[in-house]
Amino acid sequence: MWEKWMKKCLVFTLVLLQTMPLLGCYDSKELDEKTFLTMIGVDVGTEHPLKLSLQFEKLTEQDKSSNDTEDKSTSNTEVVSEEVDTIFTGQGLLTIATSRQYENAHTKIVVFSEEVARSKQFQQYVSSIYRNHSVRGISYIMITKGKAEDFLKEDQLMTNTYTAKAVEILMRQTNYNAYFPRVTIDNAYNEMKSSKRKVIIPLAAVNKQVEDSETETEEGKNETTKDASKQKNGEKQPSEEKSTEDDAYKAGELPRSGGLAREVFGSAVLEGTKMIGELTGEETRILLMVRDEFKKADFSSKDPLKKNQMISLTVERARAPEIKVETKGERPVIHVRISLDGDVDSIFSTIDYERPQMKKILEEAFEDDIKTHLDALIEKCQKEFKSDVFGFGRAAVMHFLTIDEWEKYNWRKAFPEAKVITEVSFAIRRTGTLMKAEKLRPVVGDDEDDE
């Protein structure tokens, strides 16, 4: 009896002892003791190696209303900056600004300035973030033209809803416009060290045109009227000139007004451990097709039968790109085949491209268009960047049995010398809500101009 009672006592004591640490005394986290970071910005400092900017969500209604001034009144976030030696010691130092410990678990984007990205230390900074367990590997990475701090401050305008959700929406734009890649810290870190594919990182910027238009007064409005009159007289705007030439817009250069001043557009190309070049939004779209990261986007193309008219298409990935690499010869030969499907959105000329025999003309014209852009991009990456951002190395590596053999082949040196044969297949699957567009009846005299 006594023994049984003792046994029960002992088990009870052991269970009780075991439950005590489960109370979480050591690692308990109270929400109001923490400041939840949404973005981290890294710039080059003047007195210290870095200037760290932290964007965080205000937790209480009181916090939100504390900074109510003009347009920023709707902002849920605040940005604090400080010159520091390293990112994480900087976070410790910046707690002085909030009296709360920073929590990285909800950090959505880490933004590096172009100056930092072009420095040799870039890889070290990415590596330090990757190593720290508090920042999640699925957080996004971005490079910004100008200062990261400015980007973080401009981004506040966007965040009149839940910041984390807003960032997710921002980054998932690429699923339907493909103007920039979606790259996480995990992807960036691992591809920086990869011998098979080099990393690209989305480029962001604060659009000065939009920023200026926000502060423009009546004087600005007059300028716009002048511009309008110039346009009427047939003079082209600088941005317009660019668009008709080659659509070569880069981040921060989009000729727009209104909306958020910050924009994510195009991508930064990295070779080794630092940024070496930049791709426009259009080039990024083509690149994403080869990297099998392209989902869907709208394209405009010249009408093959009426060159002064445009055709608008919604293009989707049909199949994964087929990439084959021959490594036997003196220089590698790469075969790339991209397969796309599309829907017709608009045909200004009203030519009946819906008919099977006419559809072929449109498909071939678009294939040629994409192929021209693709060939130009490959040449740029081979000659100018010498960086295999396409991931052709992933196909090449399959011809090697051991890591030693692959390393000796040195894909990094072989890629710029490679002969690349490209092929694009495009099929129009649907023609929108119309199966035939009857000719418009123009005003007498206008029909001649159209010809």
Added chain:
Amino acid sequence: MMAEKEAKIGSAEMAALLILSIITPLMFNNNTLARELTGSAHWISIIIAFIFGILGLLALLCLLRRFPGQNIMQIFNQVYGRKFGFVASLLLFLLFITTVAVEVRTFAETTKTYDYDTTPTIVIVGLVLMGAAIICWLGVESLARISVLLGYLLIPLLFIILALLIPNLEVANLFPILGHGTKNLLLCGFTESYMYGSILFIGVFADVFQEIKSVKKAAYTGVLVSGALIFIYHLFFNMTLGYETITEEASDMFFLITSIEQGRFFQRLDALLSFPMNIGTFISVSVGMCGALKVYRNMFDIQNRRVLLLPAIFLLLALAMIAPDYPTVVFVYNKYVRGFSIAMMYLIPLLTLITAVARKKRRRC
């Protein structure tokens, strides 16, 4: 103190115990050293390790078939005599006790790295050991029964986690297909077979099986299911990271689970790993502790295992806390314990079998 009542377990219970004790270390173990040898071909070395594991199991089963109804310590005594049998049992005891100590420390360090960064290591280690001691108090029968129940929950959960990783997989990461060469693959395959060291528990608990054919069934089921899970896990890890960075992760499983991103909503699933990792560790550590105590009781002919629980906790706590830091656990302790495990897994059953055949020893009825 009253004598311990001998429990009886079936093949399903033993298979569940075996599976959980083989796969649990997978969730927090570090594989840097092995992957340095194999690179992109680590998954092939896992197949080789499985073949070696089966060979080790066959040797053990041959031995157990020769001495039906007896555990491995009784077999040692019969084959080697009392003195050398004692030494063989002592080696087995040391293997179990060091394996448990390293396992619990690795678990604590991983938990501290990824979850509880402020909690002292000794608290986490002590907590696990106390939990395991309670399970040991209840006995191997209770442990086996709860393992079956939890096995049905944890094994599918692990398969779900692995299935969620499918979008992250990249076939090109499996190339160059032979990694650092066939020689390294074979060597790594042999050393990685330490994962199946838990099959020695079959020998230790052989006398608690309801019938002798259950031993074989439990052993094959346990090794096949855990082998399949281990293979899929390593294949997926190889397909997630290229050979350039595959050696870097402190905990493979944590890396994999934190990289799951199924849309905007279905991400940050670390908590999902906490269940199999914590529960599995309690089961796995308990099996190791029960096994070690059973060997010890046989060595010194102690009837009641419960009197050994408190000293066992202190001994394991002391052993687990010897390592000054996590890198020492990974690069020094793990290396030696794995080597010891391999030696015991193959040498002990094989040597004993050969000696038994040479000395014409069989079970005395």
